[in-house]
Amino acid sequence: MAKKRSKFLMIWVITAVVCLFLFLKYASPKIFQVLMAKDHPMPTPSTLMMWYMIMGILAGLVYATTSNQKFADFLGFLLPGGGPTIKILLQKVLFVGFPVIVGWFVYSWAIPGAASPVELRIQHPTLPQEFEKLENPFRGADAETQRKSIEEGKILFQTYCRPCHGSKADGNGPFSNSFRLRPINFQDPGTIATVVDNYVFWRIKEGGPGLPSESTPWDSAMPSWKDDLKDDEIWKIIMGEYDTAGVMPRQTEKLE
Amino acid sequence: MNNLKILLNLPKRSIYSVVLLFFLSIVSFLPLSQNIFAADAPAEAAKEAAAPGVELPQFEAGQAPASSQSPEGQPAGEAGTATAAVEEEEAGPVQYRAFFGIDSRVIVWIVSELHLMFAAFVLGVPIFAVIVEIVGFKGGDIKYDKMAKEFTKLLSAAFATTASLGGLLGFCLYGLYPEFMGHMTNVFAPTMYIYALMFFGEAFTLYGYYYSWEILKGAAFKKWFHIMLGVMLNLFGTGLMFITNSWATYMMSPAGVAPLTGKLLSLSHAIYNPLWMPVNIHRLIANVCFGGFVVGAYAAVKFLGSKSEEERAHYDWMGYVGNFIGVGALIPLPFAGYWLGREIYSSSPVMGNIMMGGAFSWTFIIQAILIGMLFIGANYYLWLGMGRIKGSERYTKFFKYLIFVIFMCFAVWLTPHNLPLSGEERAMIGEQYHPFSKYFGVMAAKNAVVNLIILATFFSFLIYRRSNKGEMMPFSEQGKVGKVGIFSGVIFCLLMLVSYAISLNFVELEANMKVFVKPLIRALYIQSFVICLAAYLTFRNKGKLGQAILFAVTACIAVLYFWYYGFEVMQKANLVLRYLSVTQVSIVMSCLIMNAVIDIFMFRKAKLVGGIEWGKMPVRSQYALLLLCVVIVILMGLMGFIRSGLRMDWHVYGIMQDTSQWAYTPSLAYMGRIVGLIVALFLGLVAFVFWLAGLGDKKEKAKEHEYGEVSAGYED
Numbered sequence: 001m002a003k004k005r006s007k008f009l010m011i012w013v014i015t016a017v018v019c020l021f022l023f024l025k026y027a028s029p030k031i032f033q034v035l036m037a038k039d040h041p042m043p044t045p046s047t048l049m050m051w052y053m054i055m056g057i058l059a060g061l062v063y064a065t066t067s068n069q070k071f072a073d074f075l076g077f078l079l080p081g082g083g084p085t086i087k088i089l090l091q092k093v094l095f096v097g098f099p100v101i102v103g104w105f106v107y108s109w110a111i112p113g114a115a116s117p118v119e120l121r122i123q124h125p126t127l128p129q130e131f132e133k134l135e136n137p138f139r140g141a142d143a144e145t146q147r148k149s150i151e152e153g154k155i156l157f158q159t160y161c162r163p164c165h166g167s168k169a170d171g172n173g174p175f176s177n178s179f180r181l182r183p184i185n186f187q188d189p190g191t192i193a194t195v196v197d198n199y200v201f202w203r204i205k206e207g208g209p210g211l212p213s214e215s216t217p218w219d220s221a222m223p224s225w226k227d228d229l230k231d232d233e234i235w236k237i238i239m240g241e242y243d244t245a246g247v248m249p250r251q252t253e254k255l256e
Numbered sequence: 257m258n259n260l261k262i263l264l265n266l267p268k269r270s271i272y273s274v275v276l277l278f279f280l281s282i283v284s285f286l287p288l289s290q291n292i293f294a295a296d297a298p299a300e301a302a303k304e305a306a307a308p309g310v311e312l313p314q315f316e317a318g319q320a321p322a323s324s325q326s327p328e329g330q331p332a333g334e335a336g337t338a339t340a341a342v343e344e345e346e347a348g349p350v351q352y353r354a355f356f357g358i359d360s361r362v363i364v365w366i367v368s369e370l371h372l373m374f375a376a377f378v379l380g381v382p383i384f385a386v387i388v389e390i391v392g393f394k395g396g397d398i399k400y401d402k403m404a405k406e407f408t409k410l411l412s413a414a415f416a417t418t419a420s421l422g423g424l425l426g427f428c429l430y431g432l433y434p435e436f437m438g439h440m441t442n443v444f445a446p447t448m449y450i451y452a453l454m455f456f457g458e459a460f461t462l463y464g465y466y467y468s469w470e471i472l473k474g475a476a477f478k479k480w481f482h483i484m485l486g487v488m489l490n491l492f493g494t495g496l497m498f499i500t501n502s503w504a505t506y507m508m509s510p511a512g513v514a515p516l517t518g519k520l521l522s523l524s525h526a527i528y529n530p531l532w533m534p535v536n537i538h539r540l541i542a543n544v545c546f547g548g549f550v551v552g553a554y555a556a557v558k559f560l561g562s563k564s565e566e567e568r569a570h571y572d573w574m575g576y577v578g579n580f581i582g583v584g585a586l587i588p589l590p591f592a593g594y595w596l597g598r599e600i601y602s603s604s605p606v607m608g609n610i611m612m613g614g615a616f617s618w619t620f621i622i623q624a625i626l627i628g629m630l631f632i633g634a635n636y637y638l639w640l641g642m643g644r645i646k647g648s649e650r651y652t653k654f655f656k657y658l659i660f661v662i663f664m665c666f667a668v669w670l671t672p673h674n675l676p677l678s679g680e681e682r683a684m685i686g687e688q689y690h691p692f693s694k695y696f697g698v699m700a701a702k703n704a705v706v707n708l709i710i711l712a713t714f715f716s717f718l719i720y721r722r723s724n725k726g727e728m729m730p731f732s733e734q735g736k737v738g739k740v741g742i743f744s745g746v747i748f749c750l751l752m753l754v755s756y757a758i759s760l761n762f763v764e765l766e767a768n769m770k771v772f773v774k775p776l777i778r779a780l781y782i783q784s785f786v787i788c789l790a791a792y793l794t795f796r797n798k799g800k801l802g803q804a805i806l807f808a809v810t811a812c813i814a815v816l817y818f819w820y821y822g823f824e825v826m827q828k829a830n831l832v833l834r835y836l837s838v839t840q841v842s843i844v845m846s847c848l849i850m851n852a853v854i855d856i857f858m859f860r861k862a863k864l865v866g867g868i869e870w871g872k873m874p875v876r877s878q879y880a881l882l883l884l885c886v887v888i889v890i891l892m893g894l895m896g897f898i899r900s901g902l903r904m905d906w907h908v909y910g911i912m913q914d915t916s917q918w919a920y921t922p923s924l925a926y927m928g929r930i931v932g933l934i935v936a937l938f939l940g941l942v943a944f945v946f947w948l949a950g951l952g953d954k955k956e957k958a959k960e961h962e963y964g965e966v967s968a969g970y971e972d
Contacts, residue, residue, distance in 0.1 A: 032691045043684050047676045048692055052667055059663040062632065066639045066655050068874055116679035120924075123674040124613030126904065127606050171687070180679070182687045189827035190673055190689065190698050194613065196605045214615070219682075247827040250605055 009070060010077040011090055013060035020056040024049055047118060125215040127199055136197040137232075138239050139249075146239070153240025156233055160225070161241065169245035181219050186245035193247040200238050200249070204229070351435045352916045360432040361918035362930060367428055369896050369934045370941070371421035373546075376539070376892065377942070378418045379493040380547025381411050382462075384581050386486035393479050403574055405469050407551060412466045413949035415459070417941065436907045436914075443513060443520050444503055447527065451499045454492050461489040497543075498536055505531040508899070509603040510908050518911050530603040534596040535899075541592050545585035546888050549630075552578025553885030554946060556878035568871035575873075575881050576641060582884060583634040583713065587848070590627070590706045591841045598834050600902070604909065607902050612699075613673070615921050619898050621672050624702075626891040628666040631709050633884045635662060635716045640877040646866025648723035654715070661712045665705035673697030700822025703837060707844045708815045711807065714848050718855055726863040730797045738857040739795070745853030746791045749846040753784045756842055760835060772829040775821060776839040779813050783843045786810075787850050799858040803851050810847035814840050889938055893931040901927075 029041035036042065044052075064074040078091070138149035158167060164183040166172040171185030186192050192200055202210070208220030225234065242249055355363045385407040392400025430437045441448070465485040472482035512525030520526065555575035562568040601608030610616055639655055642648035675693045677685070695701060731738060757780035760773050786809045793802030818840050825832045903909045905919040913919075922930070 028692075036691060038686075040684070040686065042691060043681065044692070045675050045677050045681050045685070045690055048671065048690070051670065055663055055667055058632075059659050062636055063656060063659050065876065066636070067643050067652065071874075118676045118678045120618060120676050122614060122617060124609045124617070126610050126614050132606050180683050185687070187827075188689065188694065189823050190694060193827040193830065194698075195609060199606075199609065248830060250601075250609075250830050 007073060007083060007087070008077065008090075009064060009074045010094075013064055013074070014094075017053070017056050017060055021053060024052055119216055119219075120214070122212075122214045124195060124199070125212045127202055131198050131202040134198040134201060136201070136235050136238060138235055139197055149236045149239045150243045151240075153236035153238065154244060155240070156229075156237045157240040157244060160229070161237065164221075165241075167244075169241055179221050181221075183222075186241060187247065189247065192242065192245065192249065195250055197235075197238055197249045200241070201231075201234055204234050204237065205231075349435060349438075353432050353434070355428070355432060359918055360428075360916070364425070364428050364432060365897075365900075365930060366934055366937070367421060367425045369893055369931075370938055371418065371425050372896060373889065373892055373934075373938045374414055374418035374421055374942075375497070376543040376546045377550055378411060378415050378462075379497055379540075380543030380545070381407050381551065382465075382486060382489050382493060383544050384547065385411065386483060386490060388577070389486060390483055393483070399570075399573070403577065405466075406574070408466045408469070409949055410551070410554065410946060412462060413945045414942070415462055417945055419455075419459075433907070433916075436912065439518060439908065439912055440503060440506075442518075443506070443523070443526050446523065447499050447502065451496060454495050454499070457492040458489065458496055461485055461492055465489050494540065497539060498532075501535050501539065502527040502529070502532050504899075505529050505535050507906075507908050508600070508607070508903055510911050513911065515911060518908070531596070531599055534592070534599045538589070538592040538596045541585050541589050542892070545582050545589055546892060548578050548581030548583075548585060549881075549884045549888045550578075550942065552582060552881040554578075556881035556885075559873075559878050560875065562871075565871055570870075572644075572871045572873050575878065579634060579637050579881060579884070582630075582888070583638075583717070586630055586634065587710050587713065588845075590710070591845075594703070594837055594841075598837065602834075607909070610904065611898070611902055615904075616898050616902065617672070617674070618924055619894060619927070621670060623891065623894060623898075624670040626887050626894065627706075628669055628709075629887045630884060630891070631713055632662060632666065633880050633887065635713055637877055637880045637884070638716045638720050640874055640880070642720055642723050643874070644869045644872040645720075645723040646869075647726065648720075651719040651723060654719060658712050658716055662709055665709045665712070668696040668701055668705040669709070671696035698823070698826065699833075700819055700826055703822060703840060704815045704819035707840060708811065710844060711811060711815075711847070714851070715807070718851065721855070722859060724865050724868060725859045726865040728859055729861040731794055731799060731858060732797060734857060734860060738860060741853060741857045742791050742794055745850050746787055749787045749850050750784055752842055753780045753787070753846055756838065757781055757784075760839075763835065765831060769829045769831055772825055772832040773835055776832075776835055779817070779843065780839060783809065783813060783846055787846060790850055790854060794854050794858065799854050803854055806847055806851055810843055814843045814847075886935070886939070889935050890931065893934045893938075894927075897927055897931060 024044045029043045032038070032042035033040065063070070065071045077087070078094075080091075138146055141149070157165075157169070161169075162173055163175045164171075164173045164179070165186065166176065166183075169186040171183045171188075173183060176183050184191050203222070205224065205226045207224035208217050208222040209224050211217035211220060229237070238249075352360065354360055385404045388400050388407065389404035392398065392404060465482070468482060468485065472478040506526050506529050509530040510526070511529040512522040512527075513520055552575050555571045555578055559568055559571035559575060562571055597608070597611070600611060612620065635658065639652075639658075642652065671692055673689070673693050674697070675690055677690075689697070757777045760777050760780075763770070763773060765773065786806055790799075790802035790806040793799060793805070818836065822833070822836060825836055901921060903914075904921060905914045906912065907914045
C-alpha cells in the first residue's frame with residue numbers, strides 16, 4: 001500500500017496544494033464570516049494568498065525531496081509506462097491541466113483591467129519629534145484627578161469621537177458604515193494598546209492630514225482637531241478613550 | 257568593445273590595461289566628477305539648527321538651514337566648490353565631508369557592514385574552533401583536531417581583512433563625520449586606547465594559536481597551553497566586541513552624559529548603557545551562528561569540488577558540524593533578539609514603535625522570511641542527512657508532520673499586522689484588519705510560533721541523533737553517570753524555573769497589573785513539575801514517555817496558552833509582557849535542556865543499527881548549506897541597517913542630531929540595493945580570502961597523510 005502511495009506522490013502533493021488554495025479562496029472567507037459574525041465574507045487578501053500559496057508549494061517540494069527515493073518517486077510519476085490505468089489517466093490530466101492552469105494565470109495577470117494599486121501601508125508612522133517628549137499630565141496624577149479626567153474625557157469622547165468610533169470605542173459608530181475604511185476599533189489589542197499616550201495625542205491633534213505619505217493619509221477620514229480642542233481636552237479624551245475601550249496605553253518601562 | 261579586446265589581448269600590457277579600465281570605470285560612475293578633489297562637500301554648509309530643547313554647545317550653531325539641502329540626498333547643487341569649502345573650513349570646525357562626491361553615509365554603511373561581517377566570522381569561529389579542539393583532544397580523535405585547525409586557517413586569512421576594513425572604517429568616520437567623531441572621542445577616548453591594546457592581544461593570540469598548532473602537539477601540557485591560547489583569543493575577541501558595542505549602543509540609548517550639553521558625566525554609564533548588554537549577548541550568539549553557516553558553506557563548496565571519497569567524507573562531516581553549530585546558535589537567537597527588542601522599547605517607546613510598527617516594520621517582514629528560510633534550510637539539511645544513516649527509516653515518517661508544523665509556523669511568523677491591500681480588498685474586508693493579520697500579526701502570535709519552530713527543529717535534531725541507535729540499555733543499568741546526569745539536568749532546570757517564579761512574586765507593579773503575573777508563576781510551577789515527572793519516568797525506564805509528556809506540556813503552555821494569554825496581557829497590562837516572554841523562553845529552554853539530557857543518557861549505551869556513511873549526501877544538501885550562508889549574510893546586512901537606522905536623524909539619539917544631507921531614512925528599495933551590494937561584496941571577498949588561504953594546501957597535502965585515514969570511523 002505504502003509503495004503504491006509513493007508512486008502517486010506527485011499527485012498527493014498537487015492535491016495538498018489545491019486543497020490549500022480552495023481553503024484560502026473559498027473556505028476561509030466563510031469561516032471568518034461565521035466566526036466574526038459578519039454579514040459579508042472576509043476574502044483572503046491577494047498578497048497573503050500569494051505568500052501562503054508559495055509556502056504551500058515550497059512545503060510540498062521540500063517533502064518530495066527529503067530523500068532520494070521520494071524524489072525519484074515524485075519525478076517518476078511523469079515517466080511513461082507501467083502502473084495502473086488511473087496513473088495513465090492522471091498523467092494525461094496533468095499534461096493537459098498544468099499548461100492550462102499556467103496559461104489561465106498568465107492570461108488573468110496580463111489582461112487589462114482597472115484595479116487600485118496595492119499599498120505598503122505603514123501602521124505606526126514615525127512620531128514627529130515635537131510630540132516625542134510630551135507626557136500625559138493626567139496619567140501620573142493622583143487618583144482623584146485621574147478619575148475626574150477620565151469622566152470628563154468620556155464625555156468629550158462621546159461628544160467628538162462617538163459618531164465614528166462608537167460609544168464603546170469599538171469602531172461601530174453611527175457614521176462608521178459610510179467610510180470605505182472603517183474607523184479603528186480601539187478594543188482591538190493591536191491598536192491603541194500598542195502605542196504610548198503621546199502617540200494618540202499626535203493622531204488626534206493632526207488627524208489624517210498630518211499623516212506622512214507612506215501611511216496613506218488619503219485613506220484616513222480622521223479630522224485634525226488642533227483648531228477645535230485644547231491640549232488639555234485632548235489629553236482628557238485619551239484618558240476617557242482608553243477607559244472606554246478597556247485597554248491600557250503602552251507604558252514606559254523601567255530598565256533592568 | 258573592440259578596443260577593450262585589443263587592450264586585453266596585449267599580454268605585456270594586460271595588467272596596466274585592466275588597472276586603467278578599472279580606474280576609468282570608477283571615474284565614470286562618479287556623479288559629480290568636478291567634486292572629486294573637493295575635500296569638503298556642500299554638506300558643509302548644511303547644518304540645521306538643533307532640535308528644540310536640545311542644546312549642542314560642542315557644535316557650531318548658526319549654519320545654513322536644512323531647507324537648503326536636497327531632499328533626495330543629493331549634494332546641494334553648485335553651492336559648494338572646492339574653494340568655497342576650503343574657505344569655510346578655515347572659518348570654523350568642519351562638521352561633515354563628502355567622499356569624492358559620493359554619499360558619505362553609504363560609504364560608512366558599506367565599509368562598517370563589511371567590517372562587521374568579517375569581524376563576526378573572526379569572533380564567532382574561534383569559539384567553536386577551541387571547543388572542537390578540546391573535544392578532539394579529550395576524545396583522542398585526530399579528525400576533530402584537523403578540523404579545528406582548518407577553521408583556524410580560515411580565521412587567520414579573514415583576520416587581516418577584518419583589520420584592514422576596521423582601519424578603513426576608522427578613517428572614513430573621522431574623515432567624513434569629524435564633529436560626530438569628536439563627540440564620540442570626548443566620551444569614549446579611554447576605551448579607544450584599551451581597544452587598540454586589546455587588538456594587539458587578539459592579533460598575537462590568533463597568530464600564536466594558528467602557527468603553534470604543530471609545535472604544541474604531543475604532550476598534554478603542550479596541548480593545554482595551546483588550548484589556553486585559543487581561550488585567550490576568545491577573551492580578547494569578545495572584549496573587543498564589547499568595547500565597540502558600547503560605542504554603537506551609546507548612539508542608540510545614550511547614558512552617562514548631560515542630555516542638554518552632551519558633556520560626559522560618567523564613562524561607566526556611557527559604556528553600560530541600556531542596550532549594551534542585550535546587544536553584546538545577541539551579537540555573541542549571532543557571531544557563532546554566522547561563523548557556523550559560513551564554515552558550512554565553505555565545506556559545501558569543497559564537497560562539491562571533491563575528487564576523492566576521503567575528501568567528500570571529510571567535507572560532508574565538516575558541513576554537518578558547521579550546520580550543527582549554526583542551528584545550535586540559531587535556537588537561542590530569537591530569545592536574545594526579543595530581549596534586545598524589548599530593551600529598545602524600554603529605552604524609547606517611540607523607537608520601539610518605529611521599529612515594529614513604523615518605518616522599519618516592513619524590514620521585519622523581510623527578516624521573518626529570512627529567519628524562516630534559515631530554520632527550513634537547517635531542518636532540510638538534517639532530514640537529508642538522515643539518508644546517510646542506516647536505521648533512520650524508522651523516523652522518516654515524522655517528516656511530513658514536521659514540515660506541516662514548521663511551514664504553518666512560518667506562515668504565521670511572516671504575516672504582517674498591516675497587510676498590503678488594494679482599495680477594492682479594503683472595501684470588501686470592510687475594516688482595518690483581516691482576521692489573519694489581526695491574530696497572526698502581533699507579537700503574541702509571533703512569539704508562540706517561533707517557540708514552536710524551535711521545538712520542531714529540536715525534535716528534528718533528536719530524531720537525527722537517534723537514527724543509528726537501536727535497542728537501549730535499561731536506564732536502571734546505566735550506572736551512576738546516568739543518574740547523576742539526569743539529576744543535574746533536573747536541578748539546573750528547577751533552579752531556572754523556580755527561582756524565576758519566586759522572583760515574579762516580588763516584581764514592582766501596581767496591584768491591577770500584578771494579577772496578570774499570577775498565571776505566569778503557575779505555568780512555571782507546572783513546567784517544574786513536568787520536568788520532575790519526566791526525570792522520574794526516565795528512572796523507571798520510560799524515558800521516551802517522559803520526553804513526549806514534556807514536549808506536549810511545553811507546547812501547550814508556551815505555544816497555545818501564551819498565544820492566547822499574550823493577547824490578554826497586550827491589551828490590559830503591557831508591562832507584564834516582558835515577564836511573559838521570559839517565562840515563555842524559560843519554559844521552552846527547560847524543555848530543550850531536559851529532553852537533550854534524557855536523550856543523551858537514555859541512548860548512552862544503545863546498540864548501533866548502522867554507521868554513518870559520510871560523503872553519501874545528495875548534492876542538493878550542499879546547496880542547502882550554501883543557501884543558509886547567503887541567507888545569514890543577508891540577514892546580518894538587514895539587521896545592521898535596522899539597528900543603525902532606528903536612530904533616524906540622530907547620530908546620538910536625543911543628544912546629537914544628524915544635520916547632514918544624508919540624514920533621511922532610505923526607502924526599502926534603496927536599502928535592498930545597498931544591502932544586496934554589501935552581501936555580494938562580502939561573499940566575493942570571503943571567497944577570495946578563502947581561496948588565498950587554500951593556496952598553500954597542495955604543498956601541505958603530503959604532510960597531511962600523517963593524520964592517517966580520515967574517511968573511516970566518523971561519528972556524530
